[in-house]
Structure formats: C-alpha cells, structure tokens
Amino acid sequence: MARHRDERIDQSVLAAVTALLREVGYTALTMEAIAQRAGTTKPAIRRRWKSQKQLVVAALAEERTGVAEMDTGCTSCDLVGHLEALRVGMADPALGNVLPALTADLADDPELRKEFLAVVWEPRREACVESLRKGEARGEIRSGLDIDLLMDLFAAPIVFRVLFGHRELDRKFVRDVVSGVLSGVGATDGDGLCEHVGP
Structure with missing residues (x-):
C-alpha cells in the first residue's frame, strides 16, 4: 500500500x-x-x-503574492487596487527578483510555462478580469471589448518596468496607467479615475 x-x-x-x-x-x-x-x-x-524550477513555481503559487480581491463598486478604484497589489507583489523579492530569471527558463520549457501561467499568473488575471466584467455590467466600460486585451493593457506596463527597471514603479504610475487606459475604453471619453481613489 x-x-x-x-x-x-x-x-x-x-x-x-x-x-x-x-x-x-x-x-x-x-x-x-x-x-x-x-x-x-x-x-x-x-x-x-x-x-527545482517546478518547485519555485509551486512556491509562487502557494504564496499568492500580488493577488487581490476587489469589489468597491467603482471600476477605476478596483483596477487601481489590483495593479497596486501587483506592484507591491513585484516589489517583494520572492516574486519581483525571481520573475526576470524565471521568465528566461519558462521560454525554454513549454510545460513549466504552461504550469506557471495556470497556477501563478492566472489567479492574478482572474481577479482583475472579474472587476472588468463588473465594470462592463455597470456601464463604466464599453461593452463588447476584448477583456483579455484590456488585461494586458493594464498589467503590461507594470510587468515591463519590473523586468527592465528603467523607470520608477510607484503608486502614481499605477494611477496613470489606469487613467490612461480607461480614457480609451471607458463608457464616456475621459472617464479617468473616480474621486474615491486616493493619491
């Protein structure tokens, strides 16, 4: 037995x-x-x-650094919350300092890459996707948009600055990203951030 x-x-x-x-x-x-x-x-x-690489991916999945559940009733507030959680998570050496080197290993190992996307990246995406769909239902985001594309538009600038470290990654940058993307996909022009989102 x-x-x-x-x-x-x-x-x-x-x-x-x-x-x-x-x-x-x-x-x-x-x-x-x-x-x-x-x-x-x-x-x-x-x-x-x-x-060992698979073990690292399992540890990252267990830690859930950067995963946030947000439901404030305000799409821009929720998105700032999600991206701020991602930014703080990326500042944690257990994720931010690991990601650049791990990314190179993922490129050479399709099975590991698939596992990483499923257990590490997807929970972060899904939490944010839920906020985007609620925003669409409330009429704060235009209906019929590609949600996966929207996710990439929001998250990519954060990840890019983590990978290359060429500019400061702070809360103001997070707010600027959310404001910039929402100005293009909001239900009305120049939606930007709502008044409830702090500095």
Whole structure:
C-alpha cells in the first residue's frame, strides 16, 4: 500500500523556498539549502517535484503574492487596487527578483510555462478580469471589448518596468496607467479615475 504524502513536508518545503528566494534570490537557490531549511532531504523533495524550477513555481503559487480581491463598486478604484497589489507583489523579492530569471527558463520549457501561467499568473488575471466584467455590467466600460486585451493593457506596463527597471514603479504610475487606459475604453471619453481613489 502506498504511503500517504505528508503535507507538512510540502508546506515546510514551499515555505523554505519562499524564504530563500527573498534571502538569496533565484539564481543562488539550491536544493541543498531548501532541504536544510525545510528540515527534510533532497530525495524527499524530488519525490514531490520534478525539478527545482517546478518547485519555485509551486512556491509562487502557494504564496499568492500580488493577488487581490476587489469589489468597491467603482471600476477605476478596483483596477487601481489590483495593479497596486501587483506592484507591491513585484516589489517583494520572492516574486519581483525571481520573475526576470524565471521568465528566461519558462521560454525554454513549454510545460513549466504552461504550469506557471495556470497556477501563478492566472489567479492574478482572474481577479482583475472579474472587476472588468463588473465594470462592463455597470456601464463604466464599453461593452463588447476584448477583456483579455484590456488585461494586458493594464498589467503590461507594470510587468515591463519590473523586468527592465528603467523607470520608477510607484503608486502614481499605477494611477496613470489606469487613467490612461480607461480614457480609451471607458463608457464616456475621459472617464479617468473616480474621486474615491486616493493619491
């Protein structure tokens, strides 16, 4: 009879990966360090995850850094909230410092890329998509627009600045992105941000 998988080891390993990513970064991460931090062995880890890269993706999915549930009744407020959560999440070394190097690995591994998109990126997208659909239902966003395209228009500037670090990524930039995109897709010209969104 097969032995039951000890979920305590799973959680210890994932927590160890997240902590080490913050301390040493993605490229310096090793299985030895993970096993030592988690109080387990490398064979025990390899029985659960096929590779260290897959383990990193699992840790990012578990941490849910940058995922936010927003429903203020105001589309621009919700979008600022989502992108601000993404910005803060990207400032966390467990995500922001990992993403550039991990992106290169994803390009060479279609299976890992598919898994990353499903368990790490999709939850962040889905939370924001829900806000966009509610905004459409309230008449704050023009109906019939490509929601996936809208998501990319909102999120891409944040991710781009994280990957290249060429300009400051602050709350003002988040507000400017939301205002700029909504001015083009809002139900009326120049919708911008509502008065409830703080500075």
